[in-house]
Amino acid sequence: MRLDYLSIFPGYFDVLGISLLGKAAVNGLVDVYAHDLRDWTHDRHRTVDDTPCGGGAGMVMKPDPWGEAFDEIIGTEPDPSVHVVFPSPSGEPFTQSVAHDLSSVERIVFCCGRYEGIDHRVIDYARSMWTVHEVSLGDYVLNGGEVAALAITEAVVRLVPGFMGNPQSLAEESFSAGQDGLLEYPLFTRPVSWRGLDVPEVLMSGHHGRIAKWRRDESIRLTRERRPDLTDSDVSARH
Numbered sequence: 001m002r003l004d005y006l007s008i009f010p011g012y013f014d015v016l017g018i019s020l021l022g023k024a025a026v027n028g029l030v031d032v033y034a035h036d037l038r039d040w041t042h043d044r045h046r047t048v049d050d051t052p053c054g055g056g057a058g059m060v061m062k063p064d065p066w067g068e069a070f071d072e073i074i075g076t077e078p079d080p081s082v083h084v085v086f087p088s089p090s091g092e093p094f095t096q097s098v099a100h101d102l103s104s105v106e107r108i109v110f111c112c113g114r115y116e117g118i119d120h121r122v123i124d125y126a127r128s129m130w131t132v133h134e135v136s137l138g139d140y141v142l143n144g145g146e147v148a149a150l151a152i153t154e155a156v157v158r159l160v161p162g163f164m165g166n167p168q169s170l171a172e173e174s175f176s177a178g179q180d181g182l183l184e185y186p187l188f189t190r191p192v193s194w195r196g197l198d199v200p201e202v203l204m205s206g207h208h209g210r211i212a213k214w215r216r217d218e219s220i221r222l223t224r225e226r227r228p229d230l231t232d233s234d235v236s237a238r239h
């Protein structure tokens, strides 16, 4: 998998050389390339923004640098196998399902907006050439797309076959298919008693059937309490 990041702050992506992502890069599972969008400007000030057409506060990212960067980094021919991600508060929700879909693609290009955002024609052009995902991590606004791109990267790369040491752990996580899309149950380890708080007895019983039922019941309880939006009528009926 090749990952490209287009940003006026490419240094954000230096962190990808650390921890698990660093291991993936070393193993050849993932190749990471960060690019400074200003390298595709031609004026003394390396300008990437301008005032919004129609007025309004703030500045908008000019389309020209993006187009020239696309030409050099991706190419000038349409290729739907290239996935271009625009993190944006106005995007569709980024979910574990989207992460799973992206984990099997060969190339992802992250376009990190700043200021008030990117000239919309950049996104329209990208849609005419590649497979585009305008995605949001949640209903809040960041100063740019870089932090969101890092979060999306981690969510996607950890699902790449061969990345996680124990792929079975993926099957039991929140939102995984193995959990029916429910939240993960509470986790415990030793000591059995800690500051007057004990591990639930059932988890020390060695009775696998009872343990599995406790965990399922806890997942259902937590999901109903915290994320009723995830418990559709079908799921509720099954539980």
Ligand SMILES: NC(=S)c1ccno1
Binding pocket: 087, 088, 089, 135, 136, 137, 138, 139, 140, 141, 142, 143, 144, 145, 148
């Ligand atoms: N909510 C997201 S993904 C975002 C990107 C930039 N600002 O907010």
